[in-house]
Amino acid sequence: MVKKSDKYVNDGNLSYxxxxxxxxxxxxxxxxxxxxxxxxxxxxxxxxxxxxMYCTQYEIYRHSYDHIKENGEVQAIYKPIQDFEGKIxxxxxxxxxxxxxxxxxxxSIKNLTKIGSELGLSPKSRSELLELARVESTxxxxxxxxxxxxxxxxxx
Numbered sequence: 735m736v737k738k739s740d741k742y743v744n745d746g747n748l749s750y751x752x753x754x755x756x757x758x759x760x761x762x763x764x765x766x767x768x769x770x771x772x773x774x775x776x777x778x779x780x781x782x783x784x785x786x787m788y789c790t791q792y793e794i795y796r797h798s799y800d801h802i803k804e805n806g807e808v809q810a811i812y813k814p815i816q817d818f819e820g821k822i823x824x825x826x827x828x829x830x831x832x833x834x835x836x837x838x839x840x841x842s843i844k845n846l847t848k849i850g851s852e853l854g855l856s857p858k859s860r861s862e863l864l865e866l867a868r869v870e871s872t873x874x875x876x877x878x879x880x881x882x883x884x885x886x887x888x889x890x
Contacts, residue, residue, distance in 0.1 A: 747778055748785060759796055760789040767855070775854040788849045795842035801835045809833050 748771060752764035767785060771777040777785070809832075812825040851859040 747772060748782060749779075752789070753786065756786070756789060757793050759793040760786075763789045763792050767853075770855075771853060774860070777853055781853070784849055784853055788846065788853060788855070791842050791845045791849065794838065795846060798835045798839040798842060802833060802839060805833055805835070807833055807836055 748768045750765060750768050752761035756764060764785065767788065771781075771785070808830040811828040811831055813828050814822045815824040815826055817823045847856070850856050854860050
């Protein structure tokens with residue numbers, strides 16, 4: 735039996751079934767995104783890694799947001815005060831620091847925006863893709879008109 739090349743599996747389309755190793759949120763988003771992409775863009779099987787990155791970044795975004803909701807954007811810093819035996823008898827408030835999860839949250843939003851744009855998942859990127867398709871179709875017409883004019887002038 736001859737094994738199909740990867741690009742021909744599923745007729746070159748994205749699989750609607752999420753990879754087994756994705757988390758629950760990533761898998762749920764995968765099912766939604768692949769249906770949308772198949773119907774509305776030129777994404778195919780070779781773009782599976784981009785879709786996977788988008789879905790995993792979404793899961794990271796959601797987990798980091800949940801952590802921030804639970805623990806806040808900032809965390810209080812306390813310095814322990816010890817007695818002569820080394821026992822902690824009090825703590826001294828030192829100020830606040832930014833919750834490190836806010837950096838992860840911010841990075842995941844940037845990644846979602848960038849990857850989503852590449853996949854055509856934002857209104858702006860979809861309109862840019864439509865404009866590109868429109869320009870290509872008018873370029874094709876003008877190219878064929880140019881070729882026709884070139885060859886008709888050559889005969890003169």
